[in-house]
Every structure is written in structure tokens, then in C-alpha cells.
Amino acid sequence: MNAPVTHSANLRAVDFGDAAEVARIERFVDEHGGSVFQRPLWLSAIAEGTGNPAYGIVLERGTTLSGWLPLTLVHSPLFGRALVSSGFGVGGGMLVSRECDIDLLAHAATELAQRRCVPSIELREAVAPGDWDTIKGKHANFARDLAEDDDAQLLAIPRKARAEVRKGLANDFTITVGSNEQIREAHYAVYAESVHNLGTPVFPRSLFDAVLDRFGADADILTVSHGGRPSASVLSLYHDGTVMPFWGGGTFAARNLRGNERMYYELMLHARRKGCTRFDFGRSKTGSGPFNFKKNWGFEPEPLVYRSWSAPGSEARNIDPTDAGYSAKIELWKRMPLALANRIGPPIARGLG
Numbered sequence: 001m002n003a004p005v006t007h008s009a010n011l012r013a014v015d016f017g018d019a020a021e022v023a024r025i026e027r028f029v030d031e032h033g034g035s036v037f038q039r040p041l042w043l044s045a046i047a048e049g050t051g052n053p054a055y056g057i058v059l060e061r062g063t064t065l066s067g068w069l070p071l072t073l074v075h076s077p078l079f080g081r082a083l084v085s086s087g088f089g090v091g092g093g094m095l096v097s098r099e100c101d102i103d104l105l106a107h108a109a110t111e112l113a114q115r116r117c118v119p120s121i122e123l124r125e126a127v128a129p130g131d132w133d134t135i136k137g138k139h140a141n142f143a144r145d146l147a148e149d150d151d152a153q154l155l156a157i158p159r160k161a162r163a164e165v166r167k168g169l170a171n172d173f174t175i176t177v178g179s180n181e182q183i184r185e186a187h188y189a190v191y192a193e194s195v196h197n198l199g200t201p202v203f204p205r206s207l208f209d210a211v212l213d214r215f216g217a218d219a220d221i222l223t224v225s226h227g228g229r230p231s232a233s234v235l236s237l238y239h240d241g242t243v244m245p246f247w248g249g250g251t252f253a254a255r256n257l258r259g260n261e262r263m264y265y266e267l268m269l270h271a272r273r274k275g276c277t278r279f280d281f282g283r284s285k286t287g288s289g290p291f292n293f294k295k296n297w298g299f300e301p302e303p304l305v306y307r308s309w310s311a312p313g314s315e316a317r318n319i320d321p322t323d324a325g326y327s328a329k330i331e332l333w334k335r336m337p338l339a340l341a342n343r344i345g346p347p348i349a350r351g352l353g
Contacts, residue, residue: 054073078351142281194251233249
């Protein structure tokens with residue numbers, strides 16, 4: 001009997017301008033059940049929308065693609081430099097066909113970091129070599145299946161949260177879904193006000209435009225308006241039968257109107273009509289207001305584990321808004337006039353991915 005042929009591993013950088021190579025990696029992500037944040041499409045949209053370069057490392061054995069690591073080089077004079085997998089996402093990390101390839105991809109990533117003078121690598125995924133740092137207990141994700149119809153979806157929400165949704169349903173909201181210029185402009189205005197109220201710099205609108213343009217039917221904006229004024233709005237992604245409300249928020253007026261509650265309920269109905277079967281409420285800081293909001297909607301927290309590497313003598317960057325060192329800056333940002341915050345926020349937020 002002939003012995004099986006064993007191919008040695010070949011690691012190389014990805015050419016994002018090669019459509020055939022990008023399509024090959026997209027198929028690999030799909031076949032391995034990867035997340036939307038591991039798609040080359042995501043990395044390209046982030047690069048276009050923020051100016052942070054996209055990198056990717058593939059591992060091949062013979063002609064077979066066996067491993068993939070998507071990376072975004074996030075850089076900022078305020079927050080430093082890091083290779084992030086994946087930038088501006090809540091997931092990412094390596095996809096491998098063989099467990100033994102984890103160390104090979106990780107070694108290639110550290111070599112890339114050293115060549116680019118990047119002091120740290122962040123993987124928003126638990127898969128990494130055993131000697132990389134582990135970050136856990138800080139965030140949890142929330143996801144569950146959608147109900148079979150509108151009435152069942154409402155009843156699936158626990159009683160107290162359902163009462164708030166009913167209040168939103170009683171208000172005369174107009175619901176719009178799409179991605180035209182008017183919808184994009186309204187979403188950005190609502191989102192910018194929402195994050196300003198939280199003391200956070202707003203992302204550049206070019207980021208949202210790039211994601212919407214590149215994802216096409218796999219991304220849209222749902223907005224609830226009252227009296228002709230947008231109250232709450234969310235940009236969502238659709239991937240593998242799951243809807244992911246990703247960039248959303250509401251105005252101060254939305255609180256009394258229950259605009260956010262109405263928005264998320266309407267998104268659940270809209271997503272099911274698009275063929276989705278699962279609702280991914282996304283990541284929240286453990287113990288935070290959004291964490292409790294999602295629990296109150298009947299979603300169970302799924303603790304997230306991230307991994308990181310730092311070059312000798314270097315420390316990983318700290319972009320945790322709950323860190324004590326940021327509290328004074330957050331309060332100052334909240335008091336800044338919204339128009340000024342919207343002008344100076346995007347260049348800062350480009351470094352937070």
C-alpha cells in the first residue's frame with residue numbers, strides 16, 4: 001500500500017486585489033462556518049471605510065487552502081497600533097483545517113507584526129497558541145433563534161420587556177428599511193447622537209457607507225420615526241441565516257417613546273421575512289446597561305474569550321471605555337457640543353477598531 005502524500009505548509013500574504021483568491025477564501029470561510037468578521041469582504045469594507053489596511057495570511061498544503069487569518073492594522077496616535085482580527089468587529093481569529101496549523105499561523109502573524117513595528121496582536125476568538133494571553137470575563141455575546149411568526153416573537157420576549165415593546169407598538173411610528181442616501185443620513189445622525197450621549201467618539205460615516213455598499217443585500221438600515229423625525233436606527237448585517245444588529249442607537253426622545261424597543265422588535269420581524277432564523281444581539285460589556293437590556297429580552301449571555309500577543313517589552317493597547325483612566329475623558333466628551341464632537345470624533349474613532 002502506498003503511503004499518503006503529506007504536503008508541507010506554505011504561508012503567504014493575501015492579495016485582496018485578486019478576485020479569484022478572495023472568492024476562494026470566501027468559500028473557505030463559508031465551508032468552515034466562519035463568522036462575517038472573517039470574510040475578506042469585511043476586511044475590505046473596513047479598509048475602505050477607515051483607512052486602516054487589511055492584511056490576511058493563508059496557509060496552504062499543496063493546492064489546498066488549510067488555514068486563514070484575517071487581520072486589520074488599526075493605528076492611532078492616541079491608542080497605538082495593533083493587528084486585530086478582526087478590526088471593528090466583535091469576532092474574527094483563525095480558521096484552520098488542522099489544529100497543528102494554529103501555531104504556524106500565529107508565528108506568521110507575529111513576524112508580520114514585527115516587520116510592521118506593531119507591538120501587539122488581538123484575536124477576537126479563543127483559538128490561539130497556549131502561550132498567548134487570555135482575555136475573558138469582560139464581554140458576553142447574546143443570540144437566540146427567531147420565533148415562527150409575529151405573535152410568537154412578541155410572546156418570546158419576557159413579560160417586563162414585552163410590556164415595554166407594547167408601549168412602543170402603541171406609538172405611531174413609521175418604519176423604513178433600506179440603504180438609500182436619505183436613510184443613511186438619518187441613521188448617522190441618530191447614531192452620532194446616541195454614542196455622544198454615551199461619551200464615545202462616533203465612527204466615520206464612510207465606514208457605514210463602505211459596509212452597506214460592499215455587502216449589498218446582506219446589510220441594511222432599519223429606522224423608526226415619530227412625527228417625521230428619526231427616533232432610533234440600526235445598521236444590521238445578515239450572515240448564514242442570522243441577523244446582527246451592529247451599529248444602532250436612539251435619540252433622547254426615543255426613551256419615552258420606547259423607540260429602541262420598537263426598533264429591535266421590528267428588526268426581528270423583518271429578519272424572519274428575509275429568511276433569517278436567528279437573531280444575534282451582539283456583544284456587551286459584562287454587567288453593563290446593554291448587557292442587562294439583552295438579558296431582559298430573554299437572551300442568555302455567552303461569555304467571550306479573546307487572545308492576545310505582545311512583543312517583548314511591549315504592552316497591549318487599552319481601549320476599554322470602562323477603565324478608570326477613561327472616565328474623566330468620557331464625561332468631558334458628553335459635555336462637548338454635538339456638532340463639534342461629530343467633527344473631531346471620526347479621526348479618533350478610526351483608531352478604536
